Amino acid sequence: MQSRSETRDRADHDETFEQAITALRTRRSGHNFAPDAALDDATLESLIEDATLAPSSYNLQPWEFVVVQDEERLDTVVELAFGQEHIRDAGTAVLVAGHTTPKTADRVFEEWVDAGRMDEESAAQTKEQSVGMYADDRMGRDYAIRNASLAAENLLLSAHARGLSATPMIGFDAEGIAEFLELPEDTVPVVLIAVGPSGGEEPDRLPRRGVDEVLHRESF
Numbered sequence: 434m435q436s437r438s439e440t441r442d443r444a445d446h447d448e449t450f451e452q453a454i455t456a457l458r459t460r461r462s463g464h465n466f467a468p469d470a471a472l473d474d475a476t477l478e479s480l481i482e483d484a485t486l487a488p489s490s491y492n493l494q495p496w497e498f499v500v501v502q503d504e505e506r507l508d509t510v511v512e513l514a515f516g517q518e519h520i521r522d523a524g525t526a527v528l529v530a531g532h533t534t535p536k537t538a539d540r541v542f543e544e545w546v547d548a549g550r551m552d553e554e555s556a557a558q559t560k561e562q563s564v565g566m567y568a569d570d571r572m573g574r575d576y577a578i579r580n581a582s583l584a585a586e587n588l589l590l591s592a593h594a595r596g597l598s599a600t601p602m603i604g605f606d607a608e609g610i611a612e613f614l615e616l617p618e619d620t621v622p623v624v625l626i627a628v629g630p631s632g633g634e635e636p637d638r639l640p641r642r643g644v645d646e647v648l649h650r651e652s653f
């Protein structure tokens with residue numbers, strides 16, 4: 434028989450679970466922002482913290498978040514994003530960028546050892562494997578994009594859960610934005626996110642390809 438506290442834990446879990454599923458099922462790419470409302474600093478930092486809780490390969494966390502809120506600088510971001518005005522209305526643009534070199538590896542593998550999750554020898558071997566993920570330019574870019582994309586999705590879901598609107602974008606001049614935001618050589622733009630207080634309803638979601646169409650069991 435379940436104890437009363439187990440029953441309560443289960444109920445809390447069910448409720449949290451349901452809210453999480455509802456959040457991911459109702460998330461939209463918002464284009465309707467409240468132009469006069471701004472994102473406060475504490476909320477911005479919470480969004481970034483939630484993004485950093487995304488999974489990453491070996492826990493390397495090879496991502497950075499460059500935030501633009503200054504009005505004149507936002508005008509330039511809009512230009513670099515081929516005139517996507519909703520970025521200005523949102524009031525906050527977050528460029529999620531990814532590392533193409535393993536610059537967090539030394540520190541992260543020390544943390545695996547310090548936490549007692551690896552001994553020195555296996556940490557050294559695993560670090561070599563992780564560094565191998567960056568063997569050439571293509572692999573480095575893939576690694577950056579895979580990891581930073583997951584962080585971007587966390588940010589989108591967090592924004593939605595906090596009642597904000599957010600849109601992921603790749604419609605921007607990647608070289609131009611990297612230069613404007615002074616990204617280091619080994620850091621590539623992955624997704625630009627416009628985020629801010631919602632201005633109200635969004636159009637209905639477009640149809641999604643069905644599970645029958647996209648689910649392939651055992652092989653394609």
Ligand SMILES: Cc1cc2nc3c(=O)[nH]c(=O)nc-3n(C[C@H](O)[C@H](O)[C@H](O)COP(=O)(O)O)c2cc1C
Nearest residue numbers: 460461462463464517600601602603604605638639
């Ligand atoms: C990789 C990627 C790039 C996107 N680029 C843009 C963009 O440049 N501008 C824009 O307004 N929306 C952009 N979107 C948002 C999509 O249009 C949107 O996700 C899609 O229409 C589905 O709508 P939903 O997110 O509301 O479900 C992008 C989404 C993704 C995942």
